[in-house]
Amino acid sequence: MTQTGRAALFFGPGAKLELAELPVPEPEPGALVMRVTRANICGSDVHIWRGDGALADRGRREDGRVIGHEMTGVVHSLGPGVDRDWSGAPLRPGDRIVCQYFAPCGRCRLCLRGRAEACLRQHRAFVGKPSEFPHFRGAFADYFYVRPTMAVFKVPDEVGDVLAAGVNCALAQMVMAFDRAQVSMGDRVVVQGAGGLGLYGAALARECGAGQVVVIDGVDERLALARQMGADETVDFREFGSPEDRAARVRELTDGGGDVVFELAGHPSAIPEGIRMTARGGKYLELGTFYEGTPVEVDPGYLVMNNITLQAVSFYDARSLAGALAFLARRAGDLPLARAAADYPLEAINEALADQAAGKAARASLVMS
Numbered sequence: 036m037t038q039t040g041r042a043a044l045f046f047g048p049g050a051k052l053e054l055a056e057l058p059v060p061e062p063e064p065g066a067l068v069m070r071v072t073r074a075n076i077c078g079s080d081v082h083i084w085r086g087d088g089a090l091a092d093r094g095r096r097e098d099g100r101v102i103g104h105e106m107t108g109v110v111h112s113l114g115p116g117v118d119r120d121w122s123g124a125p126l127r128p129g130d131r132i133v134c135q136y137f138a139p140c141g142r143c144r145l146c147l148r149g150r151a152e153a154c155l156r157q158h159r160a161f162v163g164k165p166s167e168f169p170h171f172r173g174a175f176a177d178y179f180y181v182r183p184t185m186a187v188f189k190v191p192d193e194v195g196d197v198l199a200a201g202v203n204c205a206l207a208q209m210v211m212a213f214d215r216a217q218v219s220m221g222d223r224v225v226v227q228g229a230g231g232l233g234l235y236g237a238a239l240a241r242e243c244g245a246g247q248v249v250v251i252d253g254v255d256e257r258l259a260l261a262r263q264m265g266a267d268e269t270v271d272f273r274e275f276g277s278p279e280d281r282a283a284r285v286r287e288l289t290d291g292g293g294d295v296v297f298e299l300a301g302h303p304s305a306i307p308e309g310i311r312m313t314a315r316g317g318k319y320l321e322l323g324t325f326y327e328g329t330p331v332e333v334d335p336g337y338l339v340m341n342n343i344t345l346q347a348v349s350f351y352d353a354r355s356l357a358g359a360l361a362f363l364a365r366r367a368g369d370l371p372l373a374r375a376a377a378d379y380p381l382e383a384i385n386e387a388l389a390d391q392a393a394g395k396a397a398r399a400s401l402v403m404s
């Protein structure tokens with residue numbers, strides 16, 4: 036009899052996710068099947084679930100799709116030819132792993148230029164019917180199919196599941212962004228939003244030798260975590276209620292703005308004020324708003340006259356995932372995020388999404404059993 040596993044199917048914004056039993060696939064050569072142990076509700080999942088911007092028209096498929104992408108798990112089965120992870124470490128069933136949730140092709144024009152994150156033929160998670168092989172295309176399920184071109188690494192023992200679950204999205208994404216932004220010693224770094232991305236942004240800024248780290252958010256728990264993760268100063272959204280007030284406060288704290296400012300709030304409205312938080316000659320990195328359809332107004336003269344560089348980053352390369360794990364292996368013991376998850380069983384996925392969307396949980400996380 037074919038073994039099956041549960042998957043939460045998404046039928047479109049506004050519809051409740053429903054659990055279904057899907058067959059566990061036999062991995063092809065080069066692939067493997069992961070048994071998911073923990074999957075976080077990422078800000079991106081909330082955007083998809085709510086149907087923000089152009090996402091409103093997505094996912095309305097009769098057969099649903101398996102969403103979710105921020106996860107960790109153990110090797111369930113290895114396809115022919117797979118006996119090592121991408122760093123050469125031996126891989127066996129039961130080993131704890133993290134993997135990319137998308138698959139750069141490795142041979143298109145952009146992959147060949149070292150821009151795997153912008154791959155022209157990237158295979159994305161979620162795409163395809165759950166009824167068709169390999170069925171398990173997203174993290175909100177008991178299993179995840181790891182394609183041959185998805186980077187996979189063993190998780191060091193010192194990194195627990197709560198931290199490991201955030202590696203393949205939030206942390207690896209930030210490692211990539213820091214690489215692109217070339218944050219250097221003494222930089223004043225400003226982070227808009229203290230979700231998963233923002234908290235790691237604060238920690239990585241410290242790691243890179245930032246002279247000052249300022250984080251903006253409006254939730255007490257997240258502001259406290261931001262300080263523990265490395266922020267020197269926090270700006271409370273509730274205290275500085277207007278975009279002008281917030282930008283002025285950041286410029287005051289940083290003596291003229293951040294040399295590097297990251298938009299990690301996931302609200303397009305954060306962009307105009309974030310640009311005003313950027314110092315002359317600084318860089319503004321856009322990561323938080325990944326969906327189209329919500330344009331904002333930007334004053335080009337302000338950018339030009341202040342020599343501000345705008346840059347946007349999505350996805351990451353295999354090296355960023357390896358770098359993220361190396362960072363965690365060293366810092367796992369002193370990162371408060373190791374204790375910050377609010378756990379839900381897979382059956383409670385609708386509640387977990389609602390709580391994350393309402394800001395009731397700093398990080399809602401599904402624990403599979």
Ligand SMILES: [Zn+2]
Pocket residue numbers: 139140141142143144145146147151154155156157
């Ligand atoms: Zn490619």
Ligand SMILES: [Zn+2]
Pocket residue numbers: 077078079080104105204205
């Ligand atoms: Zn994510």
